[in-house]
Amino acid sequence: MRVCVRAFARLREILCASERSVDVPDGARIEDLWALLCQENAALGRERNSTRAARNGRLAAFDERLCDGDDVAFLPPVSGG
């Protein structure tokens, strides 16, 4: 199945994309998607503890299962204002 990955700020720079499609196996969780991205970008691994995930615009636990067509955003610590 295919999901859309969004990344912001520092994570966007590490992934060299603000948005991209990624193929993941059926039954994959957000954690699996993250691991897949880490295989391509070793620097991403260091960011795990400070990164939150959102699935279809809502904060989601990394063990949440993905569905085809999901929109997954990876969010570094916020700093607005």
Place this chain on the structure above:
Amino acid sequence: MFAIVTTPIDPRSLESVVSRGDGGIATFLGVVRGTDAGGKPIAGLWYEAFEPMALREFESIAREARDRCGDVRTAIVHRVGEVGVGQISVAVLAAAAHRAAAFDACRYVIDALKARAPIWKQERFLDGTARWSAGA
């Protein structure tokens, strides 16, 4: 009124939420400082947002302000993209019948926004270097 904009913020635009029964209006304007915490000169800040989620967070924060402070109306506008030194990056307005609720709500909203809204800033220095801000 909740908005994320790419153009300069006119603080008066937030007054559209004020009603005839309001006797107190508190406004907070966040402005880009000319130096970082260590005194290094800044050219400007770059902001980016996960817009749909940020707007939903603004609405949640405003609802919480009403739950905590009573009958208040709030407006939140955050700018994204390049924001120069001295320019407004965020504006919050809270209006209520009396000043205490307006002050409390305004403070609650800006504090919650800085802690929770999916918005990020990068300091862009006069020497050409840049650094993502570590967090709220």
